[in-house]
Amino acid sequence: MPAPRTDAETDAGPDAEAGTAPDGAFPYRLVATDLDGTLLRGDDTISPRTREALKAACARGAAHIVVTGRAVPWTRHVLEDLGYEGLAVCGQGAQVYDAGERRLLTSMTLDRQLAGLALAKIEAEVGPLMLAASRDGVDGEVLVGPGYRVHEASTLPSLPYTDPAELWAEPLNKLYIQHPTLGDDDLATAARSAVGDLVGVIMAGEGVVELLPLGLSKAKGLALAARRLGVTAADTIAFGDMPNDLPMFAWAAHGVAMANAHPELLAVADEVTSSNDEDGIAEVLERMLG
Numbered sequence: 001m002p003a004p005r006t007d008a009e010t011d012a013g014p015d016a017e018a019g020t021a022p023d024g025a026f027p028y029r030l031v032a033t034d035l036d037g038t039l040l041r042g043d044d045t046i047s048p049r050t051r052e053a054l055k056a057a058c059a060r061g062a063a064h065i066v067v068t069g070r071a072v073p074w075t076r077h078v079l080e081d082l083g084y085e086g087l088a089v090c091g092q093g094a095q096v097y098d099a100g101e102r103r104l105l106t107s108m109t110l111d112r113q114l115a116g117l118a119l120a121k122i123e124a125e126v127g128p129l130m131l132a133a134s135r136d137g138v139d140g141e142v143l144v145g146p147g148y149r150v151h152e153a154s155t156l157p158s159l160p161y162t163d164p165a166e167l168w169a170e171p172l173n174k175l176y177i178q179h180p181t182l183g184d185d186d187l188a189t190a191a192r193s194a195v196g197d198l199v200g201v202i203m204a205g206e207g208v209v210e211l212l213p214l215g216l217s218k219a220k221g222l223a224l225a226a227r228r229l230g231v232t233a234a235d236t237i238a239f240g241d242m243p244n245d246l247p248m249f250a251w252a253a254h255g256v257a258m259a260n261a262h263p264e265l266l267a268v269a270d271e272v273t274s275s276n277d278e279d280g281i282a283e284v285l286e287r288m289l290g
Helices: 014-018 048-059 076-082 112-126 184-195 218-229 243-251 280-289
Strands: 030-033 063-067 087-090 095-098 103-107 130-135 142-144 172-178 200-205 208-212 236-240 254-257
Touching (some): 030 048, 048 280, 087 218, 095 218, 112 172, 112 208, 184 200, 243 254, 254 280
Antiparallel strands (some): 130 142
């Protein structure tokens, strides 16, 4: 868990601390939002109030950037619904996607031989796992293996597989793992202990424990995208709800956790707002807009 930041490290200026914009400008040049549990409500929609708050912040000089664990194929429809044409950070930082041009600018894949070794080591510790995988690319499929539990409310496309060879047939951004009895936090802890020197292990949501390229994080992808936009960490306010948002909070000048956030994120947030179903993002942006 990142150490608490000092006043000097988190200070975005007196106007930002007061939550008002000097001379009508928004106090941050970049508004980074996670999707699930943050920008999206429980029904996978974005409220009119939040849309208007983001639009107002952008009209005052900010840029909105989506930073999500979802790979591009599972993110594109949200961006299109928003009329979003900027950069998006997808796949836990693995992909920087230009929504306007509908193309990947950067993409990092998981070494499949290393991933296979990591899975074997984890299963040696905790027993058989249920698996899914995200294939690389703008149109990369999400493969779902036997027994893997897809969230019942999810309408996102996936492709079932039964032959294990299918899992490794094409480049992957990440693997998803589930255990028949271990909870998400316990599985993530056990996996990190077994293979933390081989791959990254994160808990990104209910039933979502992921294996990633070592060192990959939302902060890495966000830093790449921010550099392209000509902004810095000091220019950035970030919103999130899960442990995979910890690196993004450590990078950004101001981290805002949703009321529904995981305890690990609540513990390091600079601010806690209302839940994703109660327009928590809009609440903060409206205050800063004055």
